[in-house]
Amino acid sequence: MNFDLAEEHEEITELATRILDDHIDIEILRKIEASQEWFDKELWGKFVSSGLIGATLKEDVGGAGLDILALVCLLRSQGQHVAPIPLLPTLVSAMTVDKFGTEDKRKSLLPEVIDGSKLLTFASQEFLNDQFMEPNTSYENGFITGTKIVVEYANHADSALVTAIDADEPSVFIVDLKDPNITMQATDSTRGEPLWELSFKATPAEKIGGRESVAWLYQILLVSLCATQLGVTETALKMTASYTSEREQFGRPLATFQAVTQRLADQFINVGGIRLTTFSAAWRLSADLDALEDILIAKWWASERATEIAHATQHCHGGMGVSKDYPLYRYTLWNKHITTSLGAGTQTLRSLGGLLAAN
Amino acid sequence: MQENDQILETPIQDEESFRTAVLDFLEGNCERVNESESSLEDGSERVKECRNFQKELHEAGLAGLSYSKEYGGAGLSRKHQEIFDEIARDWRLPNSPLYISHGMCLPMLDQYGTDGQKNAFMKECISGEKIWCQLFSEPGAGSDVASLSTRANKDGDEWVISGQKVWTSGAHYADLGMVIARTDPSLPKHKGLSMFIIDFNDPTVEVKPLKQISGGSGFNEVFFNETRISSDRLLGDLNQGWNLAVSMLMFERVSIGAGGGSLTADRSPTLIELAKTLDKNTDPHIRQILSDLWIREKIRRFIGQRVRDSVAAGRVPGPEGSIAKLNGSLLARLFRDASMEIIGTSGQAWEIGDEEAEKWAVGCLAASGVSIAGGTDEVQRNIIGERVLALPKEPDPYKGASWDSVPRN
Numbered sequence: 001m002n003f004d005l006a007e008e009h010e011e012i013t014e015l016a017t018r019i020l021d022d023h024i025d026i027e028i029l030r031k032i033e034a035s036q037e038w039f040d041k042e043l044w045g046k047f048v049s050s051g052l053i054g055a056t057l058k059e060d061v062g063g064a065g066l067d068i069l070a071l072v073c074l075l076r077s078q079g080q081h082v083a084p085i086p087l088l089p090t091l092v093s094a095m096t097v098d099k100f101g102t103e104d105k106r107k108s109l110l111p112e113v114i115d116g117s118k119l120l121t122f123a124s125q126e127f128l129n130d131q132f133m134e135p136n137t138s139y140e141n142g143f144i145t146g147t148k149i150v151v152e153y154a155n156h157a158d159s160a161l162v163t164a165i166d167a168d169e170p171s172v173f174i175v176d177l178k179d180p181n182i183t184m185q186a187t188d189s190t191r192g193e194p195l196w197e198l199s200f201k202a203t204p205a206e207k208i209g210g211r212e213s214v215a216w217l218y219q220i221l222l223v224s225l226c227a228t229q230l231g232v233t234e235t236a237l238k239m240t241a242s243y244t245s246e247r248e249q250f251g252r253p254l255a256t257f258q259a260v261t262q263r264l265a266d267q268f269i270n271v272g273g274i275r276l277t278t279f280s281a282a283w284r285l286s287a288d289l290d291a292l293e294d295i296l297i298a299k300w301w302a303s304e305r306a307t308e309i310a311h312a313t314q315h316c317h318g319g320m321g322v323s324k325d326y327p328l329y330r331y332t333l334w335n336k337h338i339t340t341s342l343g344a345g346t347q348t349l350r351s352l353g354g355l356l357a358a359n
Numbered sequence: 360m361q362e363n364d365q366i367l368e369t370p371i372q373d374e375e376s377f378r379t380a381v382l383d384f385l386e387g388n389c390e391r392v393n394e395s396e397s398s399l400e401d402g403s404e405r406v407k408e409c410r411n412f413q414k415e416l417h418e419a420g421l422a423g424l425s426y427s428k429e430y431g432g433a434g435l436s437r438k439h440q441e442i443f444d445e446i447a448r449d450w451r452l453p454n455s456p457l458y459i460s461h462g463m464c465l466p467m468l469d470q471y472g473t474d475g476q477k478n479a480f481m482k483e484c485i486s487g488e489k490i491w492c493q494l495f496s497e498p499g500a501g502s503d504v505a506s507l508s509t510r511a512n513k514d515g516d517e518w519v520i521s522g523q524k525v526w527t528s529g530a531h532y533a534d535l536g537m538v539i540a541r542t543d544p545s546l547p548k549h550k551g552l553s554m555f556i557i558d559f560n561d562p563t564v565e566v567k568p569l570k571q572i573s574g575g576s577g578f579n580e581v582f583f584n585e586t587r588i589s590s591d592r593l594l595g596d597l598n599q600g601w602n603l604a605v606s607m608l609m610f611e612r613v614s615i616g617a618g619g620g621s622l623t624a625d626r627s628p629t630l631i632e633l634a635k636t637l638d639k640n641t642d643p644h645i646r647q648i649l650s651d652l653w654i655r656e657k658i659r660r661f662i663g664q665r666v667r668d669s670v671a672a673g674r675v676p677g678p679e680g681s682i683a684k685l686n687g688s689l690l691a692r693l694f695r696d697a698s699m700e701i702i703g704t705s706g707q708a709w710e711i712g713d714e715e716a717e718k719w720a721v722g723c724l725a726a727s728g729v730s731i732a733g734g735t736d737e738v739q740r741n742i743i744g745e746r747v748l749a750l751p752k753e754p755d756p757y758k759g760a761s762w763d764s765v766p767r768n
Contacts, residue, residue, distance in 0.1 A: 125704060127704070128637070128638075128703070130703070149704060149708065150704055150707055150708045185710070186711060187708040187709055187710055187711065188708065188709055188710075188711050188717060189707055189708040189709075190706070190707055190708075190720050190723075190724070194711075195707070195708040197710075246768075247768070248766070248767060248768045249500075249501060249502050249503035249506070250502070250503045250506075250755065250757075251503075251506075251755075251756065251757045251765050251766055251767065257737070259737045259740070260737070307696075311692070311727060314727050315727065315730055315731065315735070315736075318501050318502070318731055318735070319496070319501065319525065319526045319578075319731060321572075321727065321731075322571050322572050322573075322578075322727065322728050322731070323569050323570070323571065323572075324569075324570035324571065324572065325569065325570070329572040332572060332724075332727075333572065333724075336707075336723070336724075337707060340699065340703070340704065340706055340707045341707065344699065344700070346644055346700055350644075
């Protein structure tokens with residue numbers, strides 16, 4: 001069996017990595033954070049002009065027709081660079097429309113996403129409701145009502161996918177975020193950028209798909225979080241390996257102390273676990289196989305084991321890990337953001353347990 | 360003042376009346392422990408509130424309980440301190456900016472200060488009029504703190520201090536600092552160090568706050584640019600600084616791991632309340648986590664009791680301080696994970712200005728500092744291995760070499 005990435009996946013990884021390596025540095029990250037925009041529009045422009053935004057959309061709307069593994073490669077590269085662009089929300093939303101939307105919707109909306117004139121996000125989480133398939137938001141006669149939380153980039157996006165119940169069936173809708181019947185409230189978040197609370201009060205909405213589309217959105221979101229976490233943890237570990245190799249105490253590099261070496265070796269296994277489970281889950285999803293079990297396993301690694309990685313990398317940096325003058329902290333914040341998104345370790349195990357018990 | 364002087368003259372020796380006096384004072388001056396978390400990130404309002412509180416406490420004769428009256432203490436026993444700590448657990452004392460002053464610097468002054476130094480500094484330290492900080496770590500000297508490079512050179516009747524310290528808690532509001540510096544680089548690293556008392560109002564002392572992952576700035580970089588101090592600011596004997604530093608670190612570890620302050624207050628009750636509020640107290644997994652935390656906090660109390668009893672019996676705190684510190688760091692992580700589990704998405708995003716919600720996220724990020732500050736978990740484990748279990752020491756190829764001949768970065 002050949003476990004190497006396919007050529008197209010190698011190529012897309014290489015392209016994204018080259019753009020990110022050239023563009024992202026600490027000064028740029030600081031500038032974007034200080035601007036309060038949390039959106040590197042110049043970088044986004046480069047992703048658009050290189051065709052990366054359309055890479056995973058079908059060819060008839062102007063995309064490159066690549067699969068979910070390509071999405072994983074893109075998000076992993078973003079995570080490695082902690083690049084502040086709405087890649088995950090836009091790609092996941094666009095792919096959902098691509099898969100479930102009407103021809104009209106696909107052909108009117110997706111080319112505009114690909115050429116950078118439209119940004120998308122999704123609104124799926126609700127306060128104290130961890131049941132993705134059972135939103136409290138409802139749809140009736142063309143309008144949705146309800147409140148969603150932790151929506152990313154709602155201030156920049158043009159449209160949002162919203163999960164709601166349509167006559168007992170969980171469904172995905174699309175709404176225009178400029179609509180006056182939406183109240184947007186910024187909330188502070190761990191990662192620093194605002195996350196948005198969106199209240200819909202009889203907001204006009206267009207249906208994208210039913211139960212199947214909600215289930216798919218859930219799965220692709222989880223895979224995307226894992227992919228980003230993979231990149232985040234890979235770089236955090238790499239930074240820690242070089243820091244502990246260079247930093248000397250007691251007349252020798254910290255990395256020569258067994259307590260440090262062994263802890264970091266454990267983290268290498270943890271990162272490897274995230275990588276293998278994420279690619280396995282993504283492959284099953286892209287091959288239209290039953291993927292939920294693998295996806296939940298991947299999310300467990302990307303939450304529970306990723307938390308271990310965050311603590312170890314931070315700890316082995318001593319005080320530097322806590323300081324905002326040193327770049328590691330961003331990786332810890334991204335790690336924590338992803339870990340808590342759509343349920344951390346315990347919640348994931350519960351869902352997995354439910355799945356196993358039902359089989 | 361008249362009344363206060365009278366109280367000071369008649370310390371409440373009797374335990375029952377002491378208990379009543381403490382309770383009366385706390386009822387009148389602070390709030391009960393609610394969900395508010397302690398943090399080392401002290402804004403100027405908090406420092407002001409702290410100074411006022413401590414002044415009142417001192418005037419009521421309830422500050423510096425076990426220190427001699429001659430030096431501004433209450434002249435009571437360790438037992439009184441025990442009682443005070445036990446009662447104070449249920450209250451939110453606004454005195455966290457004094458944590459280093461009282462947990463570390465005050466016992467050092469008491470143990471190593473000359474009469475002149477005790478007279479000059481102890482009373483104002485006890486009353487909170489002057490706040491202290493301690494300066495050990497340097498950019499090149501973290502776990503290997505004995506390799507530090509800040510220099511103290513003798514110039515006539517003065518010492519001239521030059522160098523940089525880092526991770527100094529509270530330096531931005533401190534009036535005075537205990538600084539360890541190298542007085543003889545030709546001696547092995549542990550041997551050529553001395554401890555000094557430095558006035559932070561001196562313009563050659565420069566304090567720069569560090570921005571932390573949790574958003575706050577409780578730590579600082581401190582630069583000494585040829586700071587001149589008179590020779591009577593040497594604490595303890597010349598070139599005996601390492602012994603003093605070890606005592607001070609033990610005081611610190613005892614303070615972090617076993618003290619009576621807010622850092623060691625049981626936090627499971629807060630989480631149990633939180634679980635109730637969020638309707639998660641019937642969830643079996645969360646109940647398990649809470650029970651586990653509660654049990655471990657009980658054990659912490661026992662460890663703390665042991666350490667305090669041994670101090671009360673007149674022993675200088677030994678490696679058991681490391682056990683307390685390591686345990687405190689494990690508990691901080693357990694608490695962090697438990698709180699994140701209970702709070703769910705609110706640990707990820709919260710309404711702007713909602714401090715109640717924000718503190719959980721901030722607390723989560725701050726927890727990782729506990730395993731580093733005051734000696735990392737690894738350092739504590741080494742101490743426990745060597746001094747408690749009597750395991751052989753790791754070989755040091757530079758043992759006995761003069762400091763200036765050992766490579767460092």
